[in-house]
Amino acid sequence: MIYVHIPFCDSKCFYCNFCSAKYDEKIKEKYFKKLVEEIKFNSNKYKNITSIYIGGGTPSSVNEKYIKLIINELKNNFNIDKNAEISIEANPCSITESKLKTYKQIGINRISIGVQSLNNKQLKIIGRRHTKKQAINAIKIAKKYFNNVNCDLLIGIPNQNYLSLKHSVKCLLKQKINHISAYMLICENGTKLTKQIEQKQVKVASEDKCVDYYNKIVKYLKGKKYYRYEISNFALLGYECKHNLGYWNLTDYYGFGLSAHSYIDGFRYNNTTDMQEYLESKFDYQKEEISNEEKIEELIMLSLRTQKGVNINELKNLGYDILKQKGNVLNSLKDFINVSQNYISIKDNKFGVCNQIILDLLP
Amino acid sequence: MEKRQDRIRNFCIIAHIDHGKSTLADRLIEKTGTVSSRDMSDQILDSMDIERERGITIKLTPTRMFYDYNGEEYILNLIDTPGHVDFTYEVSRSLAACEGAILIVDASQGVEAQTIANTYLALDNNLEILPVLNKIDLPSADIEKSRKEIEDVLGIPADDVPCISAKEGINIDDVLKQIVEKIPSPKGDTQKPLKALIFDSMYDNFKGAICFVRVFDGKVKIGDKIQMMKTDKAYEVTEVGVFTPSMKPVNELCVGDVGYICASIKNLSDTKVGDTITDAENPCSEALPGYKDVKPVVFSGIFPLDGSKYGDLKDALEKLKLNDASLHFSPETSIALGFGFRVGFLGLLHMEIITERLEREFDLDIITTAPSVSYHVFKTNGEMLEVSNPSMLPPVAEIERIEEPMIALSVYTPPEYVGPIMDLCQEKRGEFLDMQYLEKTRVVMKYHMPLGEMIYDFFDALKSRTRGYASLDYEVYGFMPSDLVKLDIMLNGETCDALSLITHRDKAYQRGRQIAEKLKKVIPRQLFEVPIQACIGGKIIARETVSAMRKDVLAKCYGGDISRKRKLLEKQKAGKKRMRQFGSVELPSEAFISILKTDDEN
Numbered sequence: 001m002i003y004v005h006i007p008f009c010d011s012k013c014f015y016c017n018f019c020s021a022k023y024d025e026k027i028k029e030k031y032f033k034k035l036v037e038e039i040k041f042n043s044n045k046y047k048n049i050t051s052i053y054i055g056g057g058t059p060s061s062v063n064e065k066y067i068k069l070i071i072n073e074l075k076n077n078f079n080i081d082k083n084a085e086i087s088i089e090a091n092p093c094s095i096t097e098s099k100l101k102t103y104k105q106i107g108i109n110r111i112s113i114g115v116q117s118l119n120n121k122q123l124k125i126i127g128r129r130h131t132k133k134q135a136i137n138a139i140k141i142a143k144k145y146f147n148n149v150n151c152d153l154l155i156g157i158p159n160q161n162y163l164s165l166k167h168s169v170k171c172l173l174k175q176k177i178n179h180i181s182a183y184m185l186i187c188e189n190g191t192k193l194t195k196q197i198e199q200k201q202v203k204v205a206s207e208d209k210c211v212d213y214y215n216k217i218v219k220y221l222k223g224k225k226y227y228r229y230e231i232s233n234f235a236l237l238g239y240e241c242k243h244n245l246g247y248w249n250l251t252d253y254y255g256f257g258l259s260a261h262s263y264i265d266g267f268r269y270n271n272t273t274d275m276q277e278y279l280e281s282k283f284d285y286q287k288e289e290i291s292n293e294e295k296i297e298e299l300i301m302l303s304l305r306t307q308k309g310v311n312i313n314e315l316k317n318l319g320y321d322i323l324k325q326k327g328n329v330l331n332s333l334k335d336f337i338n339v340s341q342n343y344i345s346i347k348d349n350k351f352g353v354c355n356q357i358i359l360d361l362l363p
Numbered sequence: 364m365e366k367r368q369d370r371i372r373n374f375c376i377i378a379h380i381d382h383g384k385s386t387l388a389d390r391l392i393e394k395t396g397t398v399s400s401r402d403m404s405d406q407i408l409d410s411m412d413i414e415r416e417r418g419i420t421i422k423l424t425p426t427r428m429f430y431d432y433n434g435e436e437y438i439l440n441l442i443d444t445p446g447h448v449d450f451t452y453e454v455s456r457s458l459a460a461c462e463g464a465i466l467i468v469d470a471s472q473g474v475e476a477q478t479i480a481n482t483y484l485a486l487d488n489n490l491e492i493l494p495v496l497n498k499i500d501l502p503s504a505d506i507e508k509s510r511k512e513i514e515d516v517l518g519i520p521a522d523d524v525p526c527i528s529a530k531e532g533i534n535i536d537d538v539l540k541q542i543v544e545k546i547p548s549p550k551g552d553t554q555k556p557l558k559a560l561i562f563d564s565m566y567d568n569f570k571g572a573i574c575f576v577r578v579f580d581g582k583v584k585i586g587d588k589i590q591m592m593k594t595d596k597a598y599e600v601t602e603v604g605v606f607t608p609s610m611k612p613v614n615e616l617c618v619g620d621v622g623y624i625c626a627s628i629k630n631l632s633d634t635k636v637g638d639t640i641t642d643a644e645n646p647c648s649e650a651l652p653g654y655k656d657v658k659p660v661v662f663s664g665i666f667p668l669d670g671s672k673y674g675d676l677k678d679a680l681e682k683l684k685l686n687d688a689s690l691h692f693s694p695e696t697s698i699a700l701g702f703g704f705r706v707g708f709l710g711l712l713h714m715e716i717i718t719e720r721l722e723r724e725f726d727l728d729i730i731t732t733a734p735s736v737s738y739h740v741f742k743t744n745g746e747m748l749e750v751s752n753p754s755m756l757p758p759v760a761e762i763e764r765i766e767e768p769m770i771a772l773s774v775y776t777p778p779e780y781v782g783p784i785m786d787l788c789q790e791k792r793g794e795f796l797d798m799q800y801l802e803k804t805r806v807v808m809k810y811h812m813p814l815g816e817m818i819y820d821f822f823d824a825l826k827s828r829t830r831g832y833a834s835l836d837y838e839v840y841g842f843m844p845s846d847l848v849k850l851d852i853m854l855n856g857e858t859c860d861a862l863s864l865i866t867h868r869d870k871a872y873q874r875g876r877q878i879a880e881k882l883k884k885v886i887p888r889q890l891f892e893v894p895i896q897a898c899i900g901g902k903i904i905a906r907e908t909v910s911a912m913r914k915d916v917l918a919k920c921y922g923g924d925i926s927r928k929r930k931l932l933e934k935q936k937a938g939k940k941r942m943r944q945f946g947s948v949e950l951p952s953e954a955f956i957s958i959l960k961t962d963d964e965n
Contacts, residue, residue, distance in 0.1 A: 003922050003923075005500070005923075162621060183918040184914075184918045185918055186916070186917075186919070208913045208914065210914060211913045211914045212811065231916060231917075232916070232919065233916050247922050247925070248920075255923065255924055259923065260922075260923060261922055261923045261925070263922070263925070288926065290651070296931065297932065297933070298925060298929055301920075301928065301929060301932055302920065302925070305917075305920060330946060333890075336890065351916060352913055352914050352916055353890055353912055353914065353915050354915070355915040355932070355935065356890050356912060357914050359932070359935060359936055359939055360890075360935060362932075
């Protein structure tokens with residue numbers, strides 16, 4: 001698995017705390033040059049790569065020549081599986097037919113569009129620059145070139161109620177997309193939206209309400225055959241995002257670009273989050289060994305996010321016999337989890353308290 | 364040697380709280396050049412952080428000073444003493460090591476409750492009392508009035524009383540002169556066998572237990588064989604020294620001296636404060652009278668937050684006990700809190716100080732249960748139990764009656780606060796006895812009141828209702844039968860023993876409601892709904908519910924988030940670990956503290 005980070009955006013959304021910002025063209029040029037250098041630095045032609053994910057930021061906001069450059073460089077330096085899933089993130093403002101054509105041509109086969117909402121007022125409040133119309137249009141042209149299209153949605157943004165949320169979902173389904181990521185809004189420290197909420201300039205639904213919306217949407221989507229395979233991810237059968245499933249199964253991955261992380265053979269490598277530092281980087285990554293105990297924690301934390309749940313035997317192989325050591329806890333949580341022969345998973349309507357369940361199941 | 368003894372003065376400073384003891388001590392030290400001005404800090408004898416922060420003295424601290432008087436050098440040994448009512452015991456300990464006492468009276472406040480109490484203590488110990496009027500620099504100082512109070516209320520002649528300002532350093536010399544002129548030199552015979560009183564002790568990791576002593580007869584030096592008269596344990600002296608105020612080794616301690624003795628004493632319990640140290644080979648015939656054992660009046664359960672720290676808590680309490688003879692403790696087990704101790708205190712401030720010292724000096728995280736008094740429970744089978752832990756109360760059917768400790772309370776106040784104080788005392792089930800004008804602007808009100816009522820927020824309420832003008836004094840005088848009930852708190856249907864308390868039946872409903880409301884605020888939402896019920900003998904009198912948690916989820920977690928999210932999870936896990944598991948309910952330690960504070964919100 002390979003992740004490539006494109007930290008460029010034409011503007012910063014009010015809820016965003018990702019590593020992204022507006023930069024001028026010169027920096028972009030330098031950045032992609034460096035990115036190529038980094039890919040070469042990590043070159044491993046024997047490594048079979050089953051998925052590539054180009055995320056950001058807004059990858060669609062940069063000239064498509066850069067994307068082409070990167071994909072080609074990856075092909076030159078790694079053994080990319082011929083059935084590999086290759087995704088790119090895009091936003092409705094920057095998608096153009098010519099870009100989509102290029103993406104398709106270089107082998108990208110999945111596109112993820114940051115729609116967030118289909119209510120113009122809500123879009124404005126959270127700092128998105130597109131309108132409902134632009135978003136629908138973007139989906140339409142994406143569908144022209146790609147079968148596999150995802151749209152991101154936010155639950156719990158200011159001014160939203162269940163009806164308007166459901167309306168957004170309905171509109172998306174009409175476009176026959178096959179994947180939806182619906183995220184409950186996280187008010188991260190330091191974002192503009194968090195400040196506005198603290199200063200009571202805008203109002204968001206209570207946490208309890210948010211979970212209600214979420215549970216109702218889960219049900220609604222299930223009725224439309226979009227099943228939830230992870231807390232925030234819904235897909236028609238067979239259209240799950242392989243790349244993201246890889247993260248939740250603790251698969252090794254390379255991460256290239258500003259702020260990207262890699263996880264290879266039990267070590268996690270962090271790239272700098274400072275652009276200038278990255279442009280001068282000699283790729284002496286900050287390296288962190290993931291201990292066995294941390295591996296257990298991560299496996300529980302990540303795989304309990306999925307519908308399938310955590311593999312009991314895998315935990316056992318790491319030295320954690322959860323059935324034996326947590327018998328009482330498992331029993332007291334019987335309203336919250338399913339325990340089958342090989343898996344422990346969270347019950348359908350209990351994902352809202354996922355963290356609490358994870359905490360109880362940690363060694 | 365006779366001559367040396369004549370030039371020693373042993374004295375302490377007594378006063379009402381906040382009348383300026385520690386400040387005067389600072390000035391005396393400064394004036395005699397005992398501590399170089401470079402090392403001088405405010406309240407130099409208050410070495411504990413808590414003492415400096417709160418501006419109070421808790422532990423008595425000795426120091427030795429030199430003073431030139433008529434061309435001769437005198438040794439002045441000062442023992443600073445605490446002023447709060449809870450620490451009267453500490454005062455009486457220092458008094459026994461002295462021949463005189465400086466009695467400070469705040470010239471703007473006059474004679475106060477603790478001024479009187481401490482004067483009587485000093486008189487009981489046959490000390491020469493040296494009154495001093497302090498804070499004469501304040502605009503509100505009334506020297507004549509205060510002088511008259513000393514003569515009228517205390518019966519001590521005060522015509523040549525030094526009028527000083529310790530803060531501004533005015534007339535400090537007068538005090539030093541009077542110490543030499545008026546306080547008698549120590550009696551005792553240097554030829555007689557060693558007889559030294561242990562008035563305090565502390566533990567040092569390298570030197571073992573260190574005894575703070577006053578030598579009454581004989582002398583002691585390194586290599587001497589000494590014996591503790593009460594415990595009969597014998598040791599060889601490894602170091603003797605004086606307080607400058609830091610500990611400084613000297614060759615020997617002679618009759619009249621105040622200093623310390625180290626003798627590689629490993630066992631803390633072998634150095635009993637109040638015991639007499641004598642020469643092992645040539646013992647004195649009779650021990651010094653020592654101190655009477657004080658009885659604790661307030662009890663509370665103290666538990667380690669982390670159950671595995673029980674041993675550390677035990678060590679810490681033992682070390683504090685060495686240093687604070689008034690501390691009593693015995694092991695206790697609670698269903699909710701595990702293994703801990705029931706600890707007896709002299710009062711609420713004492714309790715506060717001890718818990719704070721456990722946390723600061725020993726770096727322990729502890730949970731304290733609501734304070735309780737010791738009840739006399741008479742059972743139907745004629746047995747009498749002393750119950751200081753509500754969960755040890757026998758079943759109602761077996762109880763014939765319960766008696767609670769009563770105090771005789773004196774409240775000193777300007778007359779304008781008489782009304783509010785009467786209201787307060789009535790709320791606290793006080794029985795009015797008497798009211799007297801000490802003078803035009805000061806009244807003493809006398810009450811009988813259950814001690815159990817006073818250990819909740821009485822001090823704070825009194826202060827806030829009298830804007831800090833009233834002061835009080837009390838002593839336990841006996842026990843009285845009372846209609847008392849045990850108030851239990853049930854969480855998720857199970858009684859949480861650490862939250863039980865004994866209260867008067869008339870107040871049970873109100874307290875039950877307050878506690879339930881308070882708990883609802885401090886118990887975080889959990890996966891399950893948590894009903895909180897207050898009940899008396901199985902009958903539910905109040906109910907609140909902590910509704911189940913609905914949302915605690917990370918919306919996103921992809922490759923770049925994993926490390927950060929795992930660290931957040933570990934933090935959350937550590938937070939959870941600090942909670943007490945009670946059945947299926949997780950209780951934060953605030954839950955146990957919060958029931959102490961319910962009265963605050965009235």
